[in-house]
Amino acid sequence: MRTRKRHSELLQGARVYLSGPMDFVASRAAEKHSGWRNRVGQFLQEFGVTVFDPWFKPDVRGLHEYGREDIKSGDRIKQRWTYASGTKAAKERTWCSKQFWETLHIDLRMVDTSDFMISYCPTNIYSVGTPHEIIMATQQHKPVLFVSPPIVFPTLHKMRDHLAADPKGAELLKQLESEIPIKENPRAIPSLWYIPLVGGENFFDGFGFARYRKKFGWKHEIPIDRHERRFPPKRPLLPFIEKLNRQLPKKWDSKLSKFVPDDDWLLWDFEMKKIRGKHVVTVRR
Template sequence: MEGDVQKEKIPGHTKQDALAARSKSLEQQGNVLSSAKVYLSGPMDFVASRTEEKRTGWRTRVGQFMREYGTEVRDPWNKPVVVGMPHYGKEDEFSTNKRYTWTYEDSEQGDRIRSDLCGEFWATLHTDLRMVDTSDFLIAYCPTNIYSVGTVHEIVMARLQNKPVLFVSPPVSFPSLDRLEAHLESASDGEGQRLLTALANEAPLRPNPSGIPSMWYMALLDGHYFFDGFGFAAYAERFGWEPNALDEREEAFPPKRPLLPYLEKLNRSIPKRYDPEQDAYVENADWLIFGGSDTE
């Protein structure tokens, strides 16, 4: 009809066209991760040893790996200094041990203690979430046997901003538990077997040999972002990593989809994602890596 505005599709100007041009440009340029900022999310409070986790844990290795590509690594074990408040949000054994003063005493004194602790740890939450906010993507390590709250918060915050979250859910097994169970059975120790069963239920000790993530994470993340390990063995000699429990787990359960080789490919080009509605691989709009100002 007269007066109607005819909307024409301009060739080469769809979102997928723009993303394809982005991917082609980055592939030609290379070193995609050299301008990126990554936050390393995962359990901290309830790991077996905070000291060992900080010294030789997965964050230490992945951080070393990422820095080789020029990536800026945001590690909650090593928080950046807040200008004017050098100790703000820092975590150490002294600060975390303060939580043992927590009380449910129903009195003014109890209210004061709880209020002080909530205020004390607010600074840590504030700092970690700011690091998430200013990162381009997250790497999250989420074994199903370790309780973690901050990790969920960080992942949800990142996905609300459409940031990629590369999610590692490793196989979980308890070989010592299996050996103890076999030992008690061979010794015909009925009472020991009963206590062991009770302990496994109380803990709870739930094997997850396939590394299947929580269904909530399945709904929250894109299927392209899930990995069942890191693939440390292929890089151990290059980085001088001493063998530890991470390697024992990956030796027992070799990753089918390891993260580190994926990151190597990501440094060369932005990978496409599978779109179930189109039944095809399409450009991934989640990857927005900020460089310098366009006025520079």
């Protein structure tokens, strides 16, 4: 009797780190409890992937609470930061540095431990840690799957219309746009520095959550859902990952003028039994 040929499951046992802004987002609480990482992590676990999420750092043996980060940990550091001179101020800055070093250290170790990385980088959100993580991953020749969504400000356009007959108000709004600054990016073009860093085939203009909401029970609507209804992704991430589980991606070779194997995709084959993936979290409560 012929047996059915099993499809290869390339992501089984792989490890991925979820990178993206955490500090200057609209709400750290919402980002932690219902942000994109929750859904992407759940999606990846279906393929047997171990997910490293910086909101839920793993415990470190022998170092209790090392690098633990919550929605208010950054505020505690900012409250003690100072530009003053003298011994007391130097001690405060040293304390701030030491406090966040643990977070930086453990996040970069998760990048080290991962096989590839997923980064969500809207061009309107300031971030420092995310570029650091992306650069580190690319230096280690690890693939970075980079999501850069369209950026528009509908309320801004409504405000312009509202102030059309108010020259003073319109001028103040224009000045505010310059001071912030407010820059739209409707074509979802990533910051140009990232393009050669990440590689042309690893960019996406959205997640494509809509196709999977029923399957995964994502009943609660998040802002990304509304955004992707208005701007349906042309190259969504989740279908790419689904295909990645069966076939490794290729990269474009400009010299040969064709797609060739991408040897950054080194996924270890330990002949593991098929298991459900994990979202790495602390074991302590």
